[in-house]
Amino acid sequence: MPVDPESSQPLLRVEEVVKSYGSRTVLHRLSFTVATGERLALTGPSGSGKSTLLNCLGGVDRPDSGRVILDGVEVQSLASDALARLRRRTLGTVFQFFHLLPTLTAAENVEMPLQLIGVKAEERASRVRQALDRLGLGPRADALPSQLSGGEQQRVAIARALIHRPRLILADEPTGNLDSANGGIILDLLRELTDETHTALILVTHSEEAAAICHRRIHLQDGRAVIRT
Numbered sequence: 001m002p003v004d005p006e007s008s009q010p011l012l013r014v015e016e017v018v019k020s021y022g023s024r025t026v027l028h029r030l031s032f033t034v035a036t037g038e039r040l041a042l043t044g045p046s047g048s049g050k051s052t053l054l055n056c057l058g059g060v061d062r063p064d065s066g067r068v069i070l071d072g073v074e075v076q077s078l079a080s081d082a083l084a085r086l087r088r089r090t091l092g093t094v095f096q097f098f099h100l101l102p103t104l105t106a107a108e109n110v111e112m113p114l115q116l117i118g119v120k121a122e123e124r125a126s127r128v129r130q131a132l133d134r135l136g137l138g139p140r141a142d143a144l145p146s147q148l149s150g151g152e153q154q155r156v157a158i159a160r161a162l163i164h165r166p167r168l169i170l171a172d173e174p175t176g177n178l179d180s181a182n183g184g185i186i187l188d189l190l191r192e193l194t195d196e197t198h199t200a201l202i203l204v205t206h207s208e209e210a211a212a213i214c215h216r217r218i219h220l221q222d223g224r225a226v227i228r229t
């Protein structure tokens, strides 16, 4: 069988990333890779650099040195408009506090990433409807975020993170603000949907239950990776 060039190259390659704030080094020459479709848990105590690392991976923040290569592109080498394009096409993000736009309905929040990459209105409508149905939110499509429960808001956020078929989802404590029943639903969905779409996931979490849906784990302690399984 010929080797598939897609699978021989990792989706994400982090090489010797260093990030300091003032005299305090938060990430110490961190290196790892993530394959297409792989789920990686990122654990570690508060202040260990998990969110800082996600921000460097997503191009929200810049490492002081080292390289982040996402889908074959060196993130730090891009000018801001090219970086915005890469982010819009390749990444989806999910946060602890959902970050939905409060004046838009559930359906409009989910539609936004498709508008940003120029998908036509008719296709947008059908993809949004399908995604909301898949997440059990069909009947809530026209609700505003303030009219939704926390678990529902996070399901909208997951639909929004996946709607444009990104290669990598960055999730920072996506179950941190939910009770355990709703947290469990969100974890099941993240696992099922990333399996179905072969999307990679980096999941920052304090919870063992959440880390358990991942194939591998990196544990940060003072910015160094101390356990990898």
Ligand SMILES: Nc1ncnc2c1ncn2[C@@H]1O[C@H](COP(=O)(O)OP(=O)(O)OP(=O)(O)O)[C@@H](O)[C@H]1O
Residues within 6 Å of the ligand: 021, 026, 044, 045, 046, 047, 048, 049, 050, 051, 052, 053
């Ligand atoms: N913009 C900033 N300026 C200065 N220091 C910062 C900045 N952002 C983060 N830090 C510091 O860097 C360290 C790592 O922060 P980070 O937010 O990455 O931790 P974390 O692992 O995500 O923690 P938590 O689990 O509490 O979310 C902390 O000590 C934090 O105070």
Ligand SMILES: [Mg+2]
Residues within 6 Å of the ligand: 050, 051, 052, 172
């Ligand atoms: Mg954090």
